[in-house]
Amino acid sequence: MYPTQKILLKRLSLEHEQFTFVTEDIRRSEAGERGEDRLLGKLEELRLEGNYHIFSNVGLLLDEWKIQIDCLIVSDRCCMVIESKNMNGNLYFKDEEFYKEVDGIETPFPNPYFQLTRNIRFMKEFLRNVCPTMKVTGAIIMTAKSSRIREKPSNYPIFKLESMIERIYQMHGNGLSEPIDSAKFEEIVSLIERSLSPYVMPPLCEYYRIAPGDLLRGVECPSCGAFGMQRQYSTWKCGKCGVTDRGAHIAAVYEYFQLINTKITIKAFRDFCKIDSKYAASRMLNNMPELQAFGKANRRYFKLKDKL
Known part of the structure; x- marks a missing residue:
């Protein structure tokens, strides 16, 4: 998501009330992606007995209930939901609370345990008709190398990345006493593959509750990055560096879809790109x-x- 967020930042003034929040959201998104990459890299060590399949970045829909799972491991004994969190500093889990402490400053965050239990509950319901006996379990994996779990309730399945493989072996060993046959396993994998529903990001003004009128309007120069290229006959010309480009407005149209609305009228196009005619x-x-x-x-x- 963060390349689109950076497009938003280009059209926000530094003084806008959401500028700092969007900037921090980009940092969190990039950190989360790095953490998921480390998790998937660690999973290359996994060698479970029997059949198993690893899904990453899983979006599933059940009626109106939609979830997103960082990693889903389906074996012939159990289904394992893995949620990754890439957070540094000292981490504290106290009952329902979760916060991190850096340089004496405590910052609260949503407790990932509840996200995990919600996704486990979803998978149980999702598999009910195809394999109701399948055990569904899971864990939260802290992927940041510098994180330290200072307080962890005994009933929370929260672990560091270096212990993840052993924890997966334990969950697998505690699954069904008799594995399902290959045909049933392939049926489950096929069901998940057919049901994958990628997350569709809403326009970012809607997502961040930013008024479209707060955005900087105009066509961006593909050479120097200045906004406000002028339409001269059948081409665009930058008033800052002098470069010309016949199709400079195309990028602006895509930005409009990402930032404001998934459809564009001629009036809205004229307003966004500052076109007179x-x-x-x-x-x-x-x-x-x-x-x-x-x-x-x-x-x-x-x-x-x-897209076809």
């Missing part, structure tokens, strides 16, 4: 082959075509 704006949108037009006259709008 509605005829030129209409021509530019109609000449983008990746867009599909809907409606007529004043109700006409454009969306990205569905």
